[in-house]
Amino acid sequence: MKNGDHLFLVDGSGFIFRAFHAIPPLNRKSDGLPVNAVSGFCNMLWKLLTDARDTSVGVTPTHFAVIFDYSSKTFRNELYDLYKANRSAPPEDLIPQFGLIRHATRAFNLPCIEKEGFEADDLIATYTRLAEKAGASVTIISSDKDLMQLVTPNVSMYDSMKDKQISIPEVIEKWGVPPEKMIDLQAMTGDSTDNVPGIPGIGPKTAAQLLEEYGDLDTLLARAGEIKQAKRRENIIANADLARLSRQLVTLRTDTPLDVPLEELHLEPQDGPRLVAFLKAMEFTTLTRRVAAATDTDADVVEPAAVPVEWGADARGPDLDKAAAAPASSSAGEAAPAAVSQVASTGEATDATPEALAQSRAALFASATIDHSRYVAIRDLPTLDAWIADAKDAGLVAFDTETTSLDAMQAELVGFSLALADYGKDPSGTVIRAAYVPLIHKTGVGDLLGGGHAENQIPVREALSRLKVLLEDPSVLKVAQNLKYDYLLMKRHGITVQGFDDTMLMSYVVDAGNGTHGMDALSERWLGHKPLAYKDMTGSGKSSVTFDYVDIDRATAYAAEDAEVTLRLWHVLKPRLVAKGLVRVYERLERPLVPVLAHMEERGITIDRQILSRLSGELAQGAAALEDEIYKLAGETFTVGSPKQLGDILFGKMGLPGGSKTKTGQWSTSAQVLEDLAAEGHELPRKIVDWRQMTKLKSTYTDALPGFVHPETKRVHTSYALAATTTGRLSSSDPNLQNIPVRTAEGRKIRTAFIATSGHKLVSADYSQIELRVLAHVADIPQLRQAFADGVDIHAMTASEMFGVPVAGMPSEIRRRAKAINFGIIYGISAFGLANQLSIERSEASDYIKKYFERFPGIRDYMENTKAFAREHGYVETIFGRRAHYPDIRSSIPSHRAFNERASINAPIQGSAADIIRRAMVKIEPALSEAKLSARMLLQVHDELIFEVEDADVERTIPIVVSVMENAAMPALDMRVPLKVDARAAMNWDEAH
DNA sequence: CCCCAACCGTA
DNA sequence: GTACGGTTGGGGG
Numbered sequence A: 001m002k003n004g005d006h007l008f009l010v011d012g013s014g015f016i017f018r019a020f021h022a023i024p025p026l027n028r029k030s031d032g033l034p035v036n037a038v039s040g041f042c043n044m045l046w047k048l049l050t051d052a053r054d055t056s057v058g059v060t061p062t063h064f065a066v067i068f069d070y071s072s073k074t075f076r077n078e079l080y081d082l083y084k085a086n087r088s089a090p091p092e093d094l095i096p097q098f099g100l101i102r103h104a105t106r107a108f109n110l111p112c113i114e115k116e117g118f119e120a121d122d123l124i125a126t127y128t129r130l131a132e133k134a135g136a137s138v139t140i141i142s143s144d145k146d147l148m149q150l151v152t153p154n155v156s157m158y159d160s161m162k163d164k165q166i167s168i169p170e171v172i173e174k175w176g177v178p179p180e181k182m183i184d185l186q187a188m189t190g191d192s193t194d195n196v197p198g199i200p201g202i203g204p205k206t207a208a209q210l211l212e213e214y215g216d217l218d219t220l221l222a223r224a225g226e227i228k229q230a231k232r233r234e235n236i237i238a239n240a241d242l243a244r245l246s247r248q249l250v251t252l253r254t255d256t257p258l259d260v261p262l263e264e265l266h267l268e269p270q271d272g273p274r275l276v277a278f279l280k281a282m283e284f285t286t287l288t289r290r291v292a293a294a295t296d297t298d299a300d301v302v303e304p305a306a307v308p309v310e311w312g313a314d315a316r317g318p319d320l321d322k323a324a325a326a327p328a329s330s331s332a333g334e335a336a337p338a339a340v341s342q343v344a345s346t347g348e349a350t351d352a353t354p355e356a357l358a359q360s361r362a363a364l365f366a367s368a369t370i371d372h373s374r375y376v377a378i379r380d381l382p383t384l385d386a387w388i389a390d391a392k393d394a395g396l397v398a399f400d401t402e403t404t405s406l407d408a409m410q411a412e413l414v415g416f417s418l419a420l421a422d423y424g425k426d427p428s429g430t431v432i433r434a435a436y437v438p439l440i441h442k443t444g445v446g447d448l449l450g451g452g453h454a455e456n457q458i459p460v461r462e463a464l465s466r467l468k469v470l471l472e473d474p475s476v477l478k479v480a481q482n483l484k485y486d487y488l489l490m491k492r493h494g495i496t497v498q499g500f501d502d503t504m505l506m507s508y509v510v511d512a513g514n515g516t517h518g519m520d521a522l523s524e525r526w527l528g529h530k531p532l533a534y535k536d537m538t539g540s541g542k543s544s545v546t547f548d549y550v551d552i553d554r555a556t557a558y559a560a561e562d563a564e565v566t567l568r569l570w571h572v573l574k575p576r577l578v579a580k581g582l583v584r585v586y587e588r589l590e591r592p593l594v595p596v597l598a599h600m601e602e603r604g605i606t607i608d609r610q611i612l613s614r615l616s617g618e619l620a621q622g623a624a625a626l627e628d629e630i631y632k633l634a635g636e637t638f639t640v641g642s643p644k645q646l647g648d649i650l651f652g653k654m655g656l657p658g659g660s661k662t663k664t665g666q667w668s669t670s671a672q673v674l675e676d677l678a679a680e681g682h683e684l685p686r687k688i689v690d691w692r693q694m695t696k697l698k699s700t701y702t703d704a705l706p707g708f709v710h711p712e713t714k715r716v717h718t719s720y721a722l723a724a725t726t727t728g729r730l731s732s733s734d735p736n737l738q739n740i741p742v743r744t745a746e747g748r749k750i751r752t753a754f755i756a757t758s759g760h761k762l763v764s765a766d767y768s769q770i771e772l773r774v775l776a777h778v779a780d781i782p783q784l785r786q787a788f789a790d791g792v793d794i795h796a797m798t799a800s801e802m803f804g805v806p807v808a809g810m811p812s813e814i815r816r817r818a819k820a821i822n823f824g825i826i827y828g829i830s831a832f833g834l835a836n837q838l839s840i841e842r843s844e845a846s847d848y849i850k851k852y853f854e855r856f857p858g859i860r861d862y863m864e865n866t867k868a869f870a871r872e873h874g875y876v877e878t879i880f881g882r883r884a885h886y887p888d889i890r891s892s893i894p895s896h897r898a899f900n901e902r903a904s905i906n907a908p909i910q911g912s913a914a915d916i917i918r919r920a921m922v923k924i925e926p927a928l929s930e931a932k933l934s935a936r937m938l939l940q941v942h943d944e945l946i947f948e949v950e951d952a953d954v955e956r957t958i959p960i961v962v963s964v965m966e967n968a969a970m971p972a973l974d975m976r977v978p979l980k981v982d983a984r985a986a987m988n989w990d991e992a993h
Numbered sequence B: 001c002c003c004c005a006a007c008c009g010t011a
Numbered sequence C: 001g002t003a004c005g006g007t008t009g010g011g012g013g
Helices: A012-022 A036-054 A075-079 A095-107 A120-133 A145-150 A168-175 A179-189 A204-214 A217-222 A230-238 A240-250 A272-282 A285-295 A319-325 A354-366 A381-394 A460-471 A483-492 A503-511 A519-527 A534-538 A552-579 A583-590 A593-603 A609-634 A643-653 A671-679 A683-702 A745-751 A770-779 A782-790 A794-803 A812-826 A831-838 A842-855 A857-873 A894-930 A951-966
Strands: A006-011 A063-067 A137-141 A155-159 A164-166 A340-342 A396-403 A413-422 A431-438 A477-480 A500-502 A719-721 A731-733 A760-767 A875-877 A883-885 A936-940 A944-950 A981-986
Touching (some): A006 A012, A006 A036, A036 A285, A063 A120, A075 A240, A095 A272, A120 A137, A145 A155, A164 A168, A179 A204, A179 A217, A230 A240, A381 A396, A396 A552, A413 A460, A413 A552, A477 A483, A483 A500, A500 A503, A503 A519, A503 A883, A519 A552, A534 A552, A593 A936, A643 A683, A683 A745, A760 A894, A760 A951, A770 A857, A842 A857, A857 A894, A875 A894, A894 A951, A944 A951, A951 A981
Parallel strands (some): A006 A063, A396 A477
Antiparallel strands (some): A155 A164, A396 A413, A719 A731, A760 A981
C-alpha cells in the first residue's frame, strides 16, 4: 500500500444491526427467509464499489475489506466481566442474516475479516493505523461513535445510510470534542448498550465541557477537587477508577494480530457470475439485473447459488436450508398468452335471486388464486379500444392509476390499470382479466442519469381521450380503491369520473373501527392474499425511484393486480353492505363526498408567505432569548426540547417536586405540570412553557406551511382522509389544516396568513354547540332541548341547574365548571378525567357527576344504554345509521374496557355531528350553483366550513350556506333540537372565524 | 431508516 | 374523559 491509495473498511457487524432496524422487513419470496439487512448490505457494497466517487465519500477505493465481530467474548471481558453483559439476544429474523452477510461479502470478492477474541472495531483500528502509516487514506463505513476516535485528517468515516461523511468537523459538531478526545469522552459518559459504566450523571454535554476545561481525563481526575458543583465533584472523585476502567474498555487496539496482511486487501475485479448467482439465490431482482448488466453477465444462464442458511442455536429446521438452496421462482409478466385468471370453483349453488347470486359470487371472488403471469400490458391503441369496449359491455370495471407521487395535486400519471369480470354461464365459469396501460415509463433505472422513454407506449393524449369516454360514462360503474385520489388526478387531466364505487369507503362503512381500510389490509382480510408491495417495485428511502422507472413487466404485475384485487373486493363488500343495511350510509354520507372533497383539495387556499416568514423570525428571536434565560436559570446548557433532559434538570438537579409520571416512568414535563410549578413561583417552568409554544408554532406552522405551497397554483392543498377515523369525522394532512391555532393570541396570528385572493372574502360558517345539540336530541333531555330552543347559554343553564345559581350574574368559575362537565359528558365522563381537567379532587368530581345525573337522568340512561348496546353488538350507531366498532369493549382488562366504553359513548355524538356536516357539504355545491353564486368551499374543520367568495356575492352566500347547514339533517331526520350556524366574512381566516 | 414516546395544535 | 396529525428527541445495538 502506498501514498494515494484509499482503503475502505466496512464495519460489517455494525452495518447489519443498523440495517436490520432501518430497512423495512423483506422476505425472500420463495420461502420467507428474512433478508432485509442482506439486501441493504448488498446494495451498499455495490454502490461503494461502482459509485463511491459520486457519493459524499468522493473517492474510489483501491483497497477494500469487510470486518466482522467473531464472537461476543473478547479481551475486554477479562478487563470487565460485565462488558456487553446487558446485550440481549438478536431478533430472530436477524439471526440467519449474519451468515448470509458473510456469504455476500465473499460473493462480492471482498476479504471477509474477523478474529477470535477481538472486536471488529479493533481490527478496523489496526488496519486503519497501518494504512495511514503507509501513506494511504482510509474511509471507515460506519456511523458508530466507538470508531470516531480513529478519525484524523487522513481517516474519515462514512454513514452510508445518510450518505454523510464524518470527518473531524462532524465529530466536533456532534460531540463537542475532536476525535482524539473521544476516548476520554466515552470513558466519562459510558455506554449503556455496551455496559461501559462511565461516571454516573455525566452525559456528553458535561463531558465535553469538562474536557474543554481540563484538557483530558487524567488532568480532570487529578484536579477534580476544583469542580464547583458539589454533586458533580463528588461523583467524579468517587468514580475515578470506573472512568479509568471505562477508558480501557473504549480504547480500540491498534495492535491486533492480523491473519490477512494489509496488502491483501487490494481490490480485485468482480466475479460477475459468482455474484449474480448469490443475488439470484437471494431473489434480489433489481440488483441482479444491475450487476448482470455492469459485469456483462447473462443472468438467465446463471443458476442461483446454493447458500446455506444458519438459524443459530434454535434453528427452525433443515427444511429451510433446502428451500434456500432451491432455485428462485421465475419472474412474472413476460408475454403471457392471455390475461385471464380462472376464479376458483367453490361448488356453490347458483340460485336465481340477485342476493344469492351476489353471495355466491362473493365467495368465488374471495377464494381465487391470483396469477401475475396472466396480466397483459396494453401497448397499442386497438388493444386499449377493445378493452374499453369490453368494459362498456360489462358495465363494471375496476380502475386504478399509477403515478409519481402520493400527492394527487403533484402526481404525474404514469399508467393505469383495468380489471374486468366475464361472468360466464354460471358463477364457477367466471374469469377475471386485468391489464396495465403504461404511458410514460422510462428505460433504465432511475439513479443512472437519464433513461429514455420506453418503446411501445400509447401516447398519453390518445390514451386519455379513450379513457375519458369510459370514465365519464355514468352507465359504466367504475370501481376504485380510494377513488378521491384518482378522481382528482383525472380531474387535472380534464376528466370527471361519473358512476363509481369506492372499495375503501365500502369497507369503512361496514367496518369502521375494525382495522384499516387500505387495499393491502382489505386484500389480506377478505381475499387472504398479500398483494405485491409498492416498495418492492420502487425501493424505498433515498434509493427509491418513481413508478415511471419501474420496468413495465413488473409494473404490469403490480398495477394489474391492484385492479384485480379492487374488483374482487367490490364483489365481496357490496353484498355485505346490503346485508347489514348500510347501503344508504354509503350512498348518502360517503360516496358523494368523493367529488366534493376532491374539488376542495383541488382549489386549495392562499396563504401569505410574508406574514408567516415575519412570524417565523419573531418566534425564532423570542425562542432564542428564552433559551438564554433558560440556560441561565438551569446553570447549564441542554436540549430544551428534550423532555428527558428537561426532567433531569427540573426534578434532578434543581430538585423541584415532580408531579405525574409518564407511562415509561419518566417525570412528566407536560404543560400542566410546568404550569403548576410556575404557579408556585418557579421561574424556569414558565419560560419552558413559553419556549415550547414559540417553537411549536414555528416548526409546525410558520416554518412548515410555506413548504406546502403548490408550485403552480401557489396555494396550499390539504388532503382529506375519508376513511381514517372510527367516528366518521374527516381528517386532514399534508398539511393538516384542521389544527391551525386559534386559542391563543400568538397562535391566532397564524390564521391571519390564510387569506382570500383579491376581490374575494373568506366566509367561515360554524355550527354552534353541535355536539351538545346532538346529545340533547339523542338523549332527549327536556332542559337541554328547551335551552337550545330558547337560545340561552347552555353552560350557564347547566350550572344553574346543578348549583342553583341564577343565570344572570353567573360567576365565571361556576360556568367554567359546568362547561367542563358538559364536555366531559360528550367524552364519556370519568371522575378521574374531570378531576384532572378542573384540577380538583376526584371525590369532588364524583360529586359533580352524581349531581349532574340527578338533574339530567336522561343522560345517565343514554350512557348506560349506549354501553349496553356496544357490549351486545360490538358497535354503536349514529343517528344516520353509521356504525363505529369497538371490538375491545368486552376486554377483560378493566382500563381497556373503560376506555372502549367512553369511546362508544362519544362516537354516536361525535359521529352524528360528523354525519350532519357531511350532509351539508354534499348539499352545498348544488345549492350554490342553483343560486348562481361563485362561492367555493375550501376547507372543513369538523364543525366549520370555509368558503372563498367574490366580494359581490358575500351577502347572498351567507344565508344560503347557513340555511343548508342548519337544515342538513333534514329530510332524513327531524331533530328535536334546532341547529345553529354562525357565519362571517373577512379578508383572513382569523377575522372570519 | 423507521418507530415510539412525549408533547401539543385543533374540534 | 373523545377524535385526530405533526414535530422533536431518542433508541435501535
